[in-house]
Amino acid sequence: MQVILKNDEYTIAAGLNQFVNSNFMLFGNALGIFVYWNLGIYWAVLIDAGALLIGSLLIKLTSFAGNIRMPNGEHRINNLNLKVV
DSSP states (O other): OTTTSOGGGHHHHHHHHHHHHHHHHHHHHHHHHHHHHHHOHHHHHHHHHHHHHHHHHHHHHOOOOHHHHOTTOOOOGGGOOTTTO
């Protein structure tokens, strides 16, 4: 967000982000309960895993510049300090 938005747009972006997340929580939970009651736990978990896979693929297929995807630079797993985590 730091590279895409200007400083005066942060507040609007945070509000829109909260609005979208609230709607997903409200309607996503209702949809999940509906699927669980009508199709069972197996299908509810399968649909959830499918949605996660589709979302992951959509994120992977986006083509943003490197400085937008990683504004603090590239990191490796061995750079992770487990004591801090």
